[in-house]
Amino acid sequence: MTAAGLTDLQQKQLSHVDEMLQESSDNQSSDNQSLAKALFFGRFSEQAVFPFPEQNEDAIASLDTFLGELRTFCKDNIDAAAIDSEGKIPASVIEGLGQLGVLGFTADTSVGGQGGSQFEFCKIMEVLGEHCSSTASFVSSQQSVGLKALELFGNDAQKEKWGQAIATGAKSIAFALTESQAGSDISNVRTRAELNGDDAFTISGDKRWITNGADADVVIVMARTPDHAHPDGAVTAFLVPMDAAGVKVTDERLDKIGFRGIATSNISLTDVKVSAADVLGEQGAGMELVDTVLAFRRMTMNSAAVGAAKFCIEKMIERANGRHQFGITLGSFELVQQKIATAAADCYAMESANLHMAKALTAESPDCDTEAAMLKVFGSETLWTTVNDCMQVWGGAGVFTDQPFERLVRDARLSLIGDCANDALRSFIALVGFRHVGRDLNSNEDGLVSGLRKKLGVMGESLVNPTLPIKHDHLKFYARGISKQIGQLSWQLKMALSKNGSKVYAQQHVQGRLADVATELFMASCVYARISAVVVNGTISQTNRDREFKVAQLYLSLAQRRNEHRLEDMKQNCDKEISSVAEDLLGNDE
Numbered sequence: 180m181t182a183a184g185l186t187d188l189q190q191k192q193l194s195h196v197d198e199m200l201q202e203s204s205d206n207q208s209s210d211n212q213s214l215a216k217a218l219f220f221g222r223f224s225e226q227a228v229f230p231f232p233e234q235n236e237d238a239i240a241s242l243d244t245f246l247g248e249l250r251t252f253c254k255d256n257i258d259a260a261a262i263d264s265e266g267k268i269p270a271s272v273i274e275g276l277g278q279l280g281v282l283g284f285t286a287d288t289s290v291g292g293q294g295g296s297q298f299e300f301c302k303i304m305e306v307l308g309e310h311c312s313s314t315a316s317f318v319s320s321q322q323s324v325g326l327k328a329l330e331l332f333g334n335d336a337q338k339e340k341w342g343q344a345i346a347t348g349a350k351s352i353a354f355a356l357t358e359s360q361a362g363s364d365i366s367n368v369r370t371r372a373e374l375n376g377d378d379a380f381t382i383s384g385d386k387r388w389i390t391n392g393a394d395a396d397v398v399i400v401m402a403r404t405p406d407h408a409h410p411d412g413a414v415t416a417f418l419v420p421m422d423a424a425g426v427k428v429t430d431e432r433l434d435k436i437g438f439r440g441i442a443t444s445n446i447s448l449t450d451v452k453v454s455a456a457d458v459l460g461e462q463g464a465g466m467e468l469v470d471t472v473l474a475f476r477r478m479t480m481n482s483a484a485v486g487a488a489k490f491c492i493e494k495m496i497e498r499a500n501g502r503h504q505f506g507i508t509l510g511s512f513e514l515v516q517q518k519i520a521t522a523a524a525d526c527y528a529m530e531s532a533n534l535h536m537a538k539a540l541t542a543e544s545p546d547c548d549t550e551a552a553m554l555k556v557f558g559s560e561t562l563w564t565t566v567n568d569c570m571q572v573w574g575g576a577g578v579f580t581d582q583p584f585e586r587l588v589r590d591a592r593l594s595l596i597g598d599c600a601n602d603a604l605r606s607f608i609a610l611v612g613f614r615h616v617g618r619d620l621n622s623n624e625d626g627l628v629s630g631l632r633k634k635l636g637v638m639g640e641s642l643v644n645p646t647l648p649i650k651h652d653h654l655k656f657y658a659r660g661i662s663k664q665i666g667q668l669s670w671q672l673k674m675a676l677s678k679n680g681s682k683v684y685a686q687q688h689v690q691g692r693l694a695d696v697a698t699e700l701f702m703a704s705c706v707y708a709r710i711s712a713v714v715v716n717g718t719i720s721q722t723n724r725d726r727e728f729k730v731a732q733l734y735l736s737l738a739q740r741r742n743e744h745r746l747e748d749m750k751q752n753c754d755k756e757i758s759s760v761a762e763d764l765l766g767n768d769e
Contacts (some may be wrong), residue, residue: 208566231705231709252279259310265440265443266585268440273348277349278348281318282322291343297536305483308486310486316480319479324354324475328472333418350397351397353398358387369416371412380455381451392443393444413465425448426448430445477598480555484594485526491527491565492569518571519571526561533703537552551610570588606691613683617676657707706731707736710728
């Protein structure tokens with residue numbers, strides 16, 4: 180389907196989505212089918228989410244011991260308030276995290292890592308997120324972006340040179356993607372690496388808002404290299420030492436609202452000489468690298484958000500039980516109860532989706548980019564709401580800086596924008612659905628009659644709701660609810676494509692709603708799979724099973740109601756009035 184009437188940037192974004200979908204289609208197998216992408220077709224990918232990942236008792240005991248050591252280290256060595264006010268993580272903290280094995284926890288031993296599991300690392304990031312957002316972000320950037328890129332795309336020489344040093348904290352790494360005209364939309368990168376002989380390049384360009392930029396020893400630079408198939412060039416990743424001639428930090432520590440402890444820097448590269456040996460991965464394969472490491476980054480930062488949300492829930496409970504108003508505790512008021520219970524339910528969904536992702540990312544050629552975007556949107560917005568509600572429960576006592584909430588509010592607000600703004604990710608999620616389904620709706624490869632039959636089949640699939648496995652009678656109601664809304668999502672998406680054609684790629688009211696419905700269904704699917712495992716797990720006490728089921732039940736009920744409102748808004752809404760008023764205010768009188 181051609182997409183007429185779009186800007187150059189929108190066309191490039193669509194091309195990026197198409198390239199990503201082609202890669203996932205080429206790599207698709209029975210054990211790595213995308214749970215999120217199946218939803219757009221009206222399908223429930225059972226093999227993607229069942230069985231839900233569980234740890235054996237020995238692994239849990241070993242992890243609990245490690246997490247205990249990490250909590251002690253955080254309590255004794257990491258002063259989150261001081262890191263925030265001074266704008267720097269002490270070298271002793273980085274060294275200590277390296278000695279504990281945190282910085283290289285999941286990395287393969289070939290790059291100096293511990294070879295730990297993603298499940299375990301999610302729990303590590305929860306502890307760090309509960310304690311200090313800046314430290315959590317630093318660890319995520321080193322492990323989930325730097326070392327993961329080296330492990331998956333680096334050659335032996337690159338791994339030997341940088342892996343061990345980064346895993347121990349002796350050296351650090353940064354990831355330079357963002358530019359003035361390119362954020363996480365890698366399709367608009369303008370930094371260029373021109374050929375300089377047979378096996379050398381000269382890189383020139385400006386990178387901005389680079390996490391850990393001023394403190395890094397090496398930076399992964401995304402730049403365009405000549406490519407016969409792409410007139411504008413293809414994006415390639417390079418490993419560039421920060422002390423290379425022509426590399427300059429133009430702004431060392433940009434003052435920002437949150438995550439103040441980690442340097443965010445602007446960097447310029449002027450005629451920086453690198454060789455073919457500095458290419459990270461294959462030349463022209465930068466998009467694949469970015470999509471891969473962003474999936475790990477978003478999962479680990481969502482894990483940190485889970486930790487911060489759990490901290491806020493504990494603080495709400497503490498205040499609700501300890502503060503009295505009108506002769507009763509705050510916890511006796513239903514509006515306070517609503518905040519605490521909703522936060523607990525949505526936090527459970529965040530954690531459930533993380534655990535699913537931890538398993539999915541270990542598959543051969545994992546297809547998790549859409550799920551990672553959903554995690555980021557849902558997790559950051561849940562944390563923002565939870566922190567805000569926590570401050571509300573604390574009332575006047577919560578607004579002063581002797582409490583951590585002011586810092587948590589700033590960090591949570593930045594999370595809505597960092598690693599790609601949430602509204603941009605909503606459009607991305609919807610575009611994946613439109614392009615994924617649109618290819619089948621508009622395919623005439625087998626002739627007119629066969630193409631028509633295929634189109635009718637794709638449309639008709641949404642009229643039959645998918646089947647979810649039911650492990651316990653108590654889950655039947657929730658299975659039916661999820662199944663029904665998967666069918667509704669797919670039908671609404673296909674109808675939007677059929678009615679509007681390529682115009683739908685510019686209709687962000689529609690995109691936002693469908694993306695939120697799909698995201699909520701993805702989270703609900705993860706919660707459903709998790710609680711399906713819990714209700715039949717005989718090693719968990721009945722009391723704990725009942726308590727966990729109540730939290731999961733609340734989330735599934737909240738998710739269903741939220742999606743009912745979104746789906747209703749697809750039919751009746753104020754979109755035209757909103758656009759009309761906005762155009763007047765913006766001065767668009769055409």
